[in-house]
Amino acid sequence: MHRVVALALPSVVAFDLSVVAQIFGHVDEREHYSFVVCAERAGPVCSTTGFGIEAPAGLDALAQADTLVVPGFGPLDDPSDAVLDALRAAAARGTRIASVCVGAFALAAAGLLDGRGATTHWEHAEEFRTRFPAVRLNPDVLYVDEGQVLTSAGITAGIDLCLHLYRLDRGAAAAAEVARRMVVAFHRPGGQAQFSHRPLPEPGAGLVRTCDWAVAELHRPLSVHHLARHAAMAPRTFARLFRAETNMTPMRWLNLQRVLEAQRLLEATDLAVDEIARRCGLGTAVSLRAQLARHAGTTPSAYRAAFRSSG
Template sequence: MHRVVALAVESVVAFDLAIPAQIFGHPDERDRYLFSVCAERPGVVPTSTGFGVEVTHGLEALEQADTVVVPGFHPKDRPGEANLEALRRAHARGARVASVCIGAFGLAAAGLLDGLVATTHWEHAGELAAMFPSVRVNPDVLYVDEGRVLTSAGLSAGIDLCLHMVRRDHGQVVAAQVARRMVVAGHRTGGQTQYAQRPVLPDGGLSSTREWAITEMQRPLTVTHLARHAGLPVRTFARQFHDETGLSPMRWLTAQRVREAQRLLEATTLSVDDVALHSGFGTGTSLRLHLARELGTTPTAYRQDVRGA
């Protein structure tokens, strides 16, 4: 039985804590994982969102853990020396240690990220790098697996990391079953860009053109086509489009086509070539190239992952 223990530092981020609880502590996983939560001071541990969680185990629970998960906490620069020492001991005896979101600040403070690549929520990546210069911070990925030390980006990327650990422990079929129960994507690779770095801004003056482009994405659209629909010169259109979306028109359109290809691979039995046509990539070769670049996978592998095949 694989023991997973989440360390709830005071003012723990409840969402971060709920992720390993749902993945490793769900009744469906009782034959694979034994999940518990510990804290420096057992009892009601405050969360960062105004309510408390009842924790019955102290730090001694980490002495038996096979995997330790550190959810985020506030303030992130005060993890507590007792917690840090318990993390060091767990890691030294061979436990796998992982963080969700800004929980990476706890691993870094314990010295467990020194010399390693790590990630955290994109908003706090610069601060992590400044506070811990020996950590090689990568703000552009969903999660990083350095063997016995793993870190995830913000919030829902913790789901991807925990599913990745399930996949490592029990294979793709089991991980896909857990993903379906969680109603999340079966597999987002760690190297995939954090979605939060592609800002979703309020609808602006070009929202109707964006909607039109989505309905017409199967066509070989160019910036000229989009600018003509908006009734603007190409340079003016491109500048305004970037101001509203944070992306160039064609980069944005490629992202929409990738999402449509994902939807078709998940929900239909269309061939890869047909998915490429319907999503605007034209050929299966082009679709494979873009999925490899955006998601780090192939159309066939993506379809198998989300369906648990």
């Protein structure tokens, strides 16, 4: 049983907290996760949206956490010394620690992000940089995974981060089921751009259709020219618009989709690694092993052993 604790600081952003609860505290997850909301002291916690939230536990709950998530809060003053000490103690124990949106300000105030990459809501990026210059802030992505410590951007990026955590715990197929239950995108990579004040380019819907087509054609040796032809664009125009919308190149995105499909097939089928590599367009078992090691830090056989039952 993996223990997830959400630390609600005053005034907690209710949406951020509800994302963590919906993924790890849902009734369907009670065989896999225990979930509790804690505060500096057990009892009511105000929210940024005007209603109170009851936290049944105090900071002692952090000592039992396998994963600790800090939702956004406001104003963005440093938390109390008691909270900061509890965060540092959790990190020293090896607890996996994540923040949603401006929850990153609490992690940074505790020194947990010093020397690490991190993100937060783009609106507060300049304030964050000024207050925490030792953090390598990247406000242009959805989330940053630094191993033990992870941070996400604003609002719905918290969903992406929590699904990423779930995927690390239980595999791609199980995470896809949670995404389906929540009616959200199965996988938006952390490197994808935050959609802030900049409107999406007009051809955005065309790019979505091309992405859907590419996922259905992963067994083929696709190139930027193939994708651009499907979108009825010049290759350079397609690549520029694709990067503007996703913050990654078309080929990097395509390679990630191939790895995700390989993970799904390892979980859900008994196909040989060579056949999975062929179906995903990765070519050979050697290439699949290299890509899986890069993206998931494991081998096909180890991944299958870990997640086959979940799938």
